[in-house]
Amino acid sequence: MRRYSAFAIARESARYHTGWERAWRSPEPKKEYEVVIVGAGGHGLATAFYLGKNYGITNVAIIEKGWLGGGNTGRNTTIIRSNYLQDPSAALYEKARSLYETMSQDLNFNVMFSPRGVIMLAQTEHEIRGYQRTAHANALQGVETEWIGPQKVKELCPIIELKGPRFPVLGGLWQPRGGTARHDAVAWGYARACSDMGMDIIQKCEVTGVKQSDGQVTGIESTKGSFGCKKLGIVVAGHSSDLANMAGFRLPMESVALQALVSEPIKPIMDVVIMANTVHGYLSQSDKGEMVIGGGTDAFNNYTQRGSFHHIEETVRALSETFPMISRLKMLRQWGGIVDVTGDRSPIIGKTPLGGCFINCGWGTGGFKAIPGSGWAFAETLAKGEPGELAAPFGMERFIEGRFIDESVAAGVAH
Numbered sequence: 001m002r003r004y005s006a007f008a009i010a011r012e013s014a015r016y017h018t019g020w021e022r023a024w025r026s027p028e029p030k031k032e033y034e035v036v037i038v039g040a041g042g043h044g045l046a047t048a049f050y051l052g053k054n055y056g057i058t059n060v061a062i063i064e065k066g067w068l069g070g071g072n073t074g075r076n077t078t079i080i081r082s083n084y085l086q087d088p089s090a091a092l093y094e095k096a097r098s099l100y101e102t103m104s105q106d107l108n109f110n111v112m113f114s115p116r117g118v119i120m121l122a123q124t125e126h127e128i129r130g131y132q133r134t135a136h137a138n139a140l141q142g143v144e145t146e147w148i149g150p151q152k153v154k155e156l157c158p159i160i161e162l163k164g165p166r167f168p169v170l171g172g173l174w175q176p177r178g179g180t181a182r183h184d185a186v187a188w189g190y191a192r193a194c195s196d197m198g199m200d201i202i203q204k205c206e207v208t209g210v211k212q213s214d215g216q217v218t219g220i221e222s223t224k225g226s227f228g229c230k231k232l233g234i235v236v237a238g239h240s241s242d243l244a245n246m247a248g249f250r251l252p253m254e255s256v257a258l259q260a261l262v263s264e265p266i267k268p269i270m271d272v273v274i275m276a277n278t279v280h281g282y283l284s285q286s287d288k289g290e291m292v293i294g295g296g297t298d299a300f301n302n303y304t305q306r307g308s309f310h311h312i313e314e315t316v317r318a319l320s321e322t323f324p325m326i327s328r329l330k331m332l333r334q335w336g337g338i339v340d341v342t343g344d345r346s347p348i349i350g351k352t353p354l355g356g357c358f359i360n361c362g363w364g365t366g367g368f369k370a371i372p373g374s375g376w377a378f379a380e381t382l383a384k385g386e387p388g389e390l391a392a393p394f395g396m397e398r399f400i401e402g403r404f405i406d407e408s409v410a411a412g413v414a415h
């Protein structure tokens, strides 16, 4: 595959852009693969990429029922941060954040990583104590965060109303190297690199069954026929329970819709990302100028991949207390995705009761930020047959052993 470069752009502009290649192939599926990954979202594609890059395993198919990146990966609000409380989470999310720093160079694809800084606002006394505790934990974990007072918050984000009718801004947890990236580009960059390594990305192909013999996975059935494989990686976010059902086991997980919306584009007014977890909303400004706004999940289990009016009202009403200028914006678009939420709000990465079948799920409302770290850790698990240091704490047996990685404050409401 030809590299993208300033020289390539100049060359193509001189010949009317007729020389660009397709970014990835659309091959017919083979009958047998070493590894089949179900789900071409960011996590599935990153897993395939690191299988090839770190372990030289390229006889890989990534099977996607829709189009690649069309699930939560292409629907999220792109917040990247690693300010989690527990050591295993901080290690995994910080690995991911650090891989984002060089992702454009590593993939030769501009993923528009923008480390503009993320603030998680404290609007109650309880939140002050909670975030100061997280700042102390992060210092020990080597994650760069800082507790900042209200005046610094105002300096970083002049449009904020510090007094607030119900909840004044009392300070915040500031992660200066957190930020955003372009979600589609992350999926496209990984897809292009995987295809370049000879992997097959099979789109519009739904997996309908998992084949097994003597407790060992042997392949999958799909709408494009059945393929054999030695190892199977399930990476389907909100549909994880369906796939687990096909493979014959149950997951401690719920699927719910999570929604977001964007305003009309306006001039640059905000160059940080802010999460206000007490009023329950967050916002940032996209490169196009739209205010990107999100809130909490639906309060009931569902597979509805779309938005709803009551959600716009709840989220915008909540945020307009702290950011009054929002009340004067027109909202342009709204959408939803189906997220996979575990009881301790941490992911599941590891083996399953079916031999050769591995799962990576439970990223819930906050897995975009984790894509490269998750792919790195899950590729290791698939290649070695056992989770490595990063993934080991996240096995699903923790729910039987009561060894929870409780991130309900860091992950349950914020993204």
Ligand SMILES: Cc1cc2nc3c(=O)[nH]c(=O)nc-3n(C[C@H](O)[C@H](O)[C@H](O)COP(=O)(O)OP(=O)(O)OC[C@H]3O[C@@H](n4cnc5c(N)ncnc54)[C@H](O)[C@@H]3O)c2cc1C
Residues within 6 Å of the ligand: 038, 039, 040, 041, 042, 043, 044, 063, 064, 065, 066, 067, 068, 069, 070, 071, 072, 073, 074, 075, 076, 077, 078, 079, 080, 205, 206, 207, 208, 235, 236, 237, 238, 239, 258, 259, 260, 294, 335, 336, 337, 338, 339, 363, 364, 365, 366, 367, 368, 369, 370, 415
């Ligand atoms: C509105 C919203 C806002 C969010 N905001 C943030 C944020 O700001 N920051 C953050 O870190 N995270 C955020 N998230 C969460 C984040 O988007 C997800 O955790 C992450 O994208 C999950 O990636 P994935 O690759 O696991 O799943 P997906 O991108 O959903 O990929 C899974 C793929 O599996 C496919 N699939 C399912 N079933 C089958 C089948 N039977 N056969 C074949 N393919 C199948 C699906 O079509 C899908 O493409 C948000 C999510 C939503 C919905």
